[in-house]
Amino acid sequence: MIKKLFKLFGKAGKTVMDTVDKSTEFIDDTLEKEYITGTIDKAKELSGKAVEKAGEAYEKTKNVAEDILENENVKVFTDKAKNLADDVMEKGKEVVGDLTERSQKLADKALENETISKAVEDIKEKASQIGDKIEKGVEDVKNTLLDEEE
Numbered sequence: 001m002i003k004k005l006f007k008l009f010g011k012a013g014k015t016v017m018d019t020v021d022k023s024t025e026f027i028d029d030t031l032e033k034e035y036i037t038g039t040i041d042k043a044k045e046l047s048g049k050a051v052e053k054a055g056e057a058y059e060k061t062k063n064v065a066e067d068i069l070e071n072e073n074v075k076v077f078t079d080k081a082k083n084l085a086d087d088v089m090e091k092g093k094e095v096v097g098d099l100t101e102r103s104q105k106l107a108d109k110a111l112e113n114e115t116i117s118k119a120v121e122d123i124k125e126k127a128s129q130i131g132d133k134i135e136k137g138v139e140d141v142k143n144t145l146l147d148e149e150e
Contacts, residue, residue: 068074110116 111120
C-alpha cells in the first residue's frame, strides 16, 4: 500500500511538474510577446520622432531658402545675371544674323564661278533624276501590291 501511495504521489508529482513546466513556458512566451510588442511600440515611437525631425528640418530649410531669395543682395545679383543673359542672347542673335548674311553672300559669290555653278546644276539634275526614279519605283510597288490584293 505504501508502494501505491508513493506511486500515486509520483504520478501526482509528475503531473504537477508537467503543469508547472507548461505554465512556465506560457509565462515565458507571454513575456517574450510583451517584449516584442514593447519593441514594436518603441520602433513606432522612434519612427514618429524621426519623421517629426525630418519635417522640422524641411521647414527650416524652406524658411532659409525663402529668406535667401528675399535678401536684397541676392535680388540684385539675380537681376544682374538676368540682364547679362539677356545681353548675351541679344548679341548671339546679332552674330547669327551676321553669319547668315555673310554665308549667303559667299554662296552667291561662289555661284558666280562658272565651275561651281555648273557643278550645282549637275547636282540638281542628278537629284531630280533620282527623285523621279524613286517616285516611279514607289508607284510600281504600289501597283504591284494593289494588283495582288485584287
